[in-house]
Amino acid sequence: MAQPVLILTQSAIERVKTLLEKRAKPSVGIRIGVRSKGCTGLSYTLEFADETGPYDEIIESDDVKVLIDPKAVMFIMGSQMDYVEDKLTSGFVFTNPNEKGRCGCGESFHV
Amino acid sequence: MLLQLVEPGKTLDPHAPPPGVVVGIDLGTTYSVVAVVKEGKARVLTFEDGGPLIPSIVSLIDGEFKVGESSAETLSSTKRLMGKDVTDPICSQFPQLLEGKGMRLSLGSHSLTPIEVAAHVLSHLRCQIEQTLELPLEAAVITVPAYFDEAARIATKQAAALAGIKILRLINEPTAASLAYGLETGAEGIYAIYDWGGGTFDLSLLKLEKGVFQVLATGGDLNLGGDDIDRALFNAFQLPDLRTARHLKECLSLQTSLEGVTRDDLEAIALPFVNQTLSITQDVLKQAKFKVQDIKGVVFVGGMTRMPLVYQEVETFFKKKPLCDINADHAVALGAALSAHSLRYGSDTLLLDVTPLSLGLEVMGGLVEKIIPRNTPLPALASEEFTTDQDGQGGMIIHVVQGEREFVEDCRSLARFELKGLPMLPAGAARIRVDFAVDAEGLLTVSAIEKSTGLSQHVEVRPSFGLDGTELSQMIFESQKYGREDIKRRLEAEEQLKETTFFKKEYG
Amino acid sequence: MFDPFAILNINKTFSIDLMMVEKCYFEAQKQIHPDRFINASSDIKKDAVQRSSEVNKAYHILKDPLLRATFLLENEDIKLLSNEPLFLAEVMAWNERQGAGEDLSEELKCEKELLVKELAASFECKDYERARTALYKLTYVQKVMKQ
Numbered sequence: 001m002a003q004p005v006l007i008l009t010q011s012a013i014e015r016v017k018t019l020l021e022k023r024a025k026p027s028v029g030i031r032i033g034v035r036s037k038g039c040t041g042l043s044y045t046l047e048f049a050d051e052t053g054p055y056d057e058i059i060e061s062d063d064v065k066v067l068i069d070p071k072a073v074m075f076i077m078g079s080q081m082d083y084v085e086d087k088l089t090s091g092f093v094f095t096n097p098n099e100k101g102r103c104g105c106g107e108s109f110h111v
Numbered sequence: 112m113l114l115q116l117v118e119p120g121k122t123l124d125p126h127a128p129p130p131g132v133v134v135g136i137d138l139g140t141t142y143s144v145v146a147v148v149k150e151g152k153a154r155v156l157t158f159e160d161g162g163p164l165i166p167s168i169v170s171l172i173d174g175e176f177k178v179g180e181s182s183a184e185t186l187s188s189t190k191r192l193m194g195k196d197v198t199d200p201i202c203s204q205f206p207q208l209l210e211g212k213g214m215r216l217s218l219g220s221h222s223l224t225p226i227e228v229a230a231h232v233l234s235h236l237r238c239q240i241e242q243t244l245e246l247p248l249e250a251a252v253i254t255v256p257a258y259f260d261e262a263a264r265i266a267t268k269q270a271a272a273l274a275g276i277k278i279l280r281l282i283n284e285p286t287a288a289s290l291a292y293g294l295e296t297g298a299e300g301i302y303a304i305y306d307w308g309g310g311t312f313d314l315s316l317l318k319l320e321k322g323v324f325q326v327l328a329t330g331g332d333l334n335l336g337g338d339d340i341d342r343a344l345f346n347a348f349q350l351p352d353l354r355t356a357r358h359l360k361e362c363l364s365l366q367t368s369l370e371g372v373t374r375d376d377l378e379a380i381a382l383p384f385v386n387q388t389l390s391i392t393q394d395v396l397k398q399a400k401f402k403v404q405d406i407k408g409v410v411f412v413g414g415m416t417r418m419p420l421v422y423q424e425v426e427t428f429f430k431k432k433p434l435c436d437i438n439a440d441h442a443v444a445l446g447a448a449l450s451a452h453s454l455r456y457g458s459d460t461l462l463l464d465v466t467p468l469s470l471g472l473e474v475m476g477g478l479v480e481k482i483i484p485r486n487t488p489l490p491a492l493a494s495e496e497f498t499t500d501q502d503g504q505g506g507m508i509i510h511v512v513q514g515e516r517e518f519v520e521d522c523r524s525l526a527r528f529e530l531k532g533l534p535m536l537p538a539g540a541a542r543i544r545v546d547f548a549v550d551a552e553g554l555l556t557v558s559a560i561e562k563s564t565g566l567s568q569h570v571e572v573r574p575s576f577g578l579d580g581t582e583l584s585q586m587i588f589e590s591q592k593y594g595r596e597d598i599k600r601r602l603e604a605e606e607q608l609k610e611t612t613f614f615k616k617e618y619g
Numbered sequence: 620m621f622d623p624f625a626i627l628n629i630n631k632t633f634s635i636d637l638m639m640v641e642k643c644y645f646e647a648q649k650q651i652h653p654d655r656f657i658n659a660s661s662d663i664k665k666d667a668v669q670r671s672s673e674v675n676k677a678y679h680i681l682k683d684p685l686l687r688a689t690f691l692l693e694n695e696d697i698k699l700l701s702n703e704p705l706f707l708a709e710v711m712a713w714n715e716r717q718g719a720g721e722d723l724s725e726e727l728k729c730e731k732e733l734l735v736k737e738l739a740a741s742f743e744c745k746d747y748e749r750a751r752t753a754l755y756k757l758t759y760v761q762k763v764m765k766q
Contacts, residue, residue, distance in 0.1 A: 019116050030116060045122040046114045084113065091113025279657060323645045454657045461649050488679070490653060492672040550668050551653045 005068060006032070007080045008061045012092060015083040016064050020048070028052055029065030032081075034072040044072070046092055131249025133279065133455045134240055135287070135447025138229060138253055138267065140190040140310030140336060141414065143167050144441060145236055146448035147244065153291065153445040153452075158239040164440060165239070169231045171219040178235035186218050188338050191310045192225040193270075194263030201334050204342065229270035237276055250277040252451040254443050256311040257283035258331030258467050260513050261525050261555055279454045281552045284308075285315035286326055286464055287446030288412040292437050293319045294449055294460070300407035301327070303395075305425060305433065306443075307388060307415035310336035314392045316399050316406070325463040328399035328486045330391050335384065337415045343380045348372055364418050378420045385424045392428065398486055409433045412442045464489050466549055473510035473519045475500065482547045485515065489553060494546040498539050506531045507543055509559050530559045623677035623690060633691055633742035633750075637682060644678040684735045685761060688742070688754045697747045700755040710759045717766060727764045734760060 008016075020027050031049040049067050052058065057068040068076060079096040135153070137144040142164040145156045155163035161179065167190065170181035191201050192214060202208055207216040215222040223231075233253075240248050253276075255267050264281055271278045285304035292298065299319050306313040313331035317324055337360070338353075345356040359372060367374045396403065411433045415421060425433050437445070453460045465488055471481040472495070483493050499507065507530045514522030533541055542563040548556045624631040627643045649655075651674065653667040680686040692699060717723050734757040741749035 016116065031119070035122070044114060046116050047119045047122060048116065050119060091115050093113055280654070320645070323649075325645075454654060457655075459649070461645070461652060462654065463648060463652070488675040490668045490672040491675060492669065548668065548672075551671070 004059060005057055005073060005078075006059055006066060006076055008064065008066065009080060009082045011085075012081045012083040013062045013064050015092070016066075020064075023048055025050070029058075029067055031056070031067040031069060032072055032076060033069035034075050044076075044094060132240070132244050132246040133249050133451040134251050135444050135449070135451050136233070136236060136251050136253045136276075137284070137287070137444035137447060138190065138233065138255075138270075139167055139443075140188050140308055140338065141167060142309075142440065143232055143236060144444035145240055146441065146444040147240075148448050148452035153448040155441045155444055156240065156243055158243055160239070162239070163444075165232075165236065167229075167232050169218065169223070169228050171221060176231045178232050184219060186216055186223065186228050188310060189216065189225040189228040191334070191336070191338070192216075193229065194260060194266040195225075204338075226266050226270045227273065229267065230273035233270055233274035233276055237274055248276065250279045250451070250455065252279050252287075252447040252454065253281055254284045254287045254447045255281050256308075256331060256333060257285050257306075257313040257315055257326075257329040258311060258333055259283075260333075260468055260523055261553075262523065263333075264553060279451055282447060282450055282462065283313070283315070283326075283329070283464055283467075283553075284443045285313045285329065285412065286317070286324065286462055287444075287450060288410060288437075288442040289315070289317045289319065289324055289446065290449050290460070290462065291442045291446035292410050292434070293324060295437055295445075298408065301401065301405055303392070303406050303409045303429070304412060305388070305392070305409050305416065306412040307421065308336055308413035309338050309415075312336065312388050312391065312415075314388070314395050316395055316401065322459045323461050323463065326465045326488075327401075328395050329465055329467050330395040330398070331467070332387065332391060335387055340377075340381050340384055340415075343384075344372075344377065347376075347380055360418075374419070381418065381420055382424075385421055388421075389424065389428050403429055406431075410437075410442075411435050412439050414440060464551070464553065466491065466553060468513050468523075469515055470511070470513055470525075470547055470549065470555060471522070472497075472545060473508075473512060477519045479512055479514070479517060479519055479522055482545070483549060487549075489549055490551050491549045492546065494544055497543045497545060499533065499536065499541045499543075500538055502537050503535045504538070504541070505533050505535070507533065507559075509545060509557065511547075511555070511557050525555065526557060528559075530561060533561055534563065536563060620694075621673070621676070622694075623680040623687075626673055626677040627681060629681065631691070631694075633684075633688060634739045635681065635687075640678065640681050644674065647674045684738060685754070685757055688738050688750060688757070691742060692747060692751060692754065695747055697751055700751055706756050706759060710763060713763045714766070717763065723763070727760055730760050731757065731764070 016030055020030070025048075028049045028051055031047050033045040033047070035043055035045055052067060053069070055070040057070065057073050059066050059068070076094065076096070079094045082093050082095065084090065084093055132147060134156075135146045144163050144165070146153050147156060157163055158165070165178065166180050166187070168178065168180060168185045168187040170177050170183045170185040172181065172183055186207060189205075192205065195201060195214065197208070197214055205216060207218065209215045209217050209222055212222065214224055216225070216228070237248050251271070253267060253271055255264055259267070267281060268278060285306045288306060289302060289304050292302070299321070302317050302319055304313070304315045304317065306315070311331060311333050312335040313329065315329040316327045318327055337357070341353050341356040341360055344350065344360055345353055350356045350359065359369060360377060362369050363372065363374045363377045406429060409425060409429050409431065411422075416433070416435075416439050422433055449460070450462065452458070465486045466483055467485060469481045469485045470483040471479045474480045474497075480495065482495050483491050497507070509528050509530060510519065510524065511526045512519055512522040513525050516522050530543060533543075540563060541561060543559055543561050545557065545559045627640060627647060629635055629640060629643060648671060651667055651670045653664060653671055656663050656667045659667075680690055689699065713723060713727070734753050737753040738750055738757070741747070741753060
């Protein structure tokens with residue numbers, strides 16, 4: 001079996017489900033993209049999706065639909081998306097085997 | 112870096128500054144008020160637990176510091192001690208002052224400096240702001256009495272630093288009020304801002320013209336506030352406490368008698384204080400070379416202006432009705448918010464302020480040589496050359512003072528340092544240039560250079576910037592206390608504080 | 620050399636329009652006041668303090684006829700008068716009358732106005748000797764006025 005583009009951890013799935021339920025509008029799912037901004041070039045975006053784009057890569061994991069922007073596919077290939085939470089902060093994090101470096105502040109990366 | 116799931120298109124630029132809010136804070140003697148600009152208009156904030164007027168009172172309840180009215184033991188009106196020395200007469204009004212411990216007030220099992228009290232109030236305000244607006248506080252403009260001296264301004268900056276509030280700028284309370292008044296009403300011309308609060312009186316003359324707020328002259332008294340009238344009332348009628356006195360004073364502005372005390376009784380007590388404010392007003396007019404008829408309007412600011420007697424006397428003095436268009440309690444905070452907004456986001460508005468007090472140096476015979484006279488527009492740079500009075504004099508003490516009096520002992524000592532390693536020259540041959548720089552906030556930097564020979568030494572003392580923590584404030588207070596005997600210790604301490612003082616030696 | 624006229628971009632003459640000077644002053648401050656550079660680097664801030672204070676100083680000199688005339692004479696390398704016996708008798712008479720409690724403010728104000736006119740006229744025809752004498756008198760009149 002081919003390796004999936006992206007693996008979601010159980011806590012990521014739960015959190016996405018909760019957030020989708022809380023959102024006022026119905027959603028198709030969530031969309032992951034990349035942007036060429038930040039100090040070393042690229043950073044991920046993570047947004048609710050109102051519709052499916054024609055070239056989006058779609059993965060479904062436990063009823064959660066994740067759309068991946070075609071531009072993001074090659075960067076995200078083989079990553080894991082996790083949700084972490086501690087006393088001070090919470091949010092999603094990607095661990096990416098393709099990544100070669102991160103900028104000092106951890107906001108962007110290059111491959 | 113953790114990602115949040117957001118609405119489509121709402122992903123923020125990485126590295127963009129976190130979205131925050133800038134506010135104006137009127138850190139008052141009796142109350143503090145916060146205002147913010149929303150949709151181009153300044154508004155005061157009302158918090159869940161009160162406001163817009165938050166009492167500047169700190170108490171200790173179950174081991175935690177609380178801000179607000181309390182039936183427990185409290186510290187209040189401590190703004191009057193900001194930047195003060197333990198020998199200041201105002202200290203006699205604070206029985207909580209601990210003896211022999213510098214400027215520390217007891218509160219339960221703890222002791223606090225006035226800076227720490229202010230920091231508790233500010234940090235309470237910060238929490239309230241962030242909860243109410245649901246945004247982090249990015250920075251603030253904090254107001255100070257125009258007549259605050261260098262030490263009191265530094266103390267205010269330190270309090271903000273302790274509370275974790277970034278200050279965009281300190282601005283003077285009457286200047287802030289004029290901004291609120293001028294932008295609200297579009298007034299142009301020469302205006303007097305009569306600002307009388309719980310602790311201080313300030314009078315500023317401003318020229319308002321097309322977005323420019325130019326302070327022409329300012330004057331005041333830091334020890335002349337509503338608190339002093341409360342105290343006089345408390346003594347005259349043997350009232351149970353000062354709080355009762357203040358309540359009585361406030362009620363007698365609305366009704367003519369209460370609990371056997373009449374408004375006439377209060378006015379007899381208050382009149383000498385009102386006259387003092389008018390004599391300061393007269394002096395400021397004289398300084399600025401203006402006559403009463405040149406003044407287009409008198410803007411009322413501060414709680415004391417609600418007393419009918421004040422209205423009546425000021426009206427008689429200026430021969431016109433004082434302007435009460437803006438809320439006397441809110442004006443300063445509103446102006447501070449407008450200033451914060453324009454500093455942060457840019458605007459055409461320009462504030463041109465002045466030095467409230469003369470800055471000078473000690474010269475022979477304990478006299479003061481004024482380098483920057485009061486009411487000089489800011490920022491200001493000035494320098495003066497001095498020479499030695501003894502053959503082969505190896506050093507020179509530079510003693511920086513603030514105040515209007517002729518003798519050093521009657522002025523406030525700000526900083527004292529020694530210019531060492533002067534070249535061996537006959538008396539009168541060395542040339543020492545002392546430079547004063549006062550920035551737009553009214554904070555001073557002094558430097559001295561010996562330039563008679565190729566050898567030059569440069570010493571710079573910045574009594575103001577980069578200070579934080581109470582240790583530093585303590586150091587300032589102590590150095591002022593022991594200044595004369597303890598220059599050496601102070602110099603050593605200063606050498607360790609690279610941020611506040613640095614010595615550079617240049618040989619060329 | 621510090622040139623207040625150049626800083627505020629005003630023609631270098633004694634007779635100037637004070638409203639115009641104020642306008643130029645406000646304009647200059649709107650550009651360079653340190654408040655405009657609150658988020659800038661410390662070098663830029665320092666530069667703003669320096670330039671803004673020079674604008675303040677220039678305005679201070681230009682709006683005061685005595686300081687303005689002093690600058691213009693020094694700019695022409697004319698040495699100012701000092702310790703000249705001339706005019707001292709008048710000054711002493713004023714001092715005496717003032718000492719006796721007489722209010723001279725109106726008289727001195729008139730005298731000052733005359734001297735400022737005299738300064739304007741002498742700068743107009745570049746008669747610096749005349750300007751120097753008028754300035755010398757004005758210095759004393761201002762001194763008596765301050766007492």
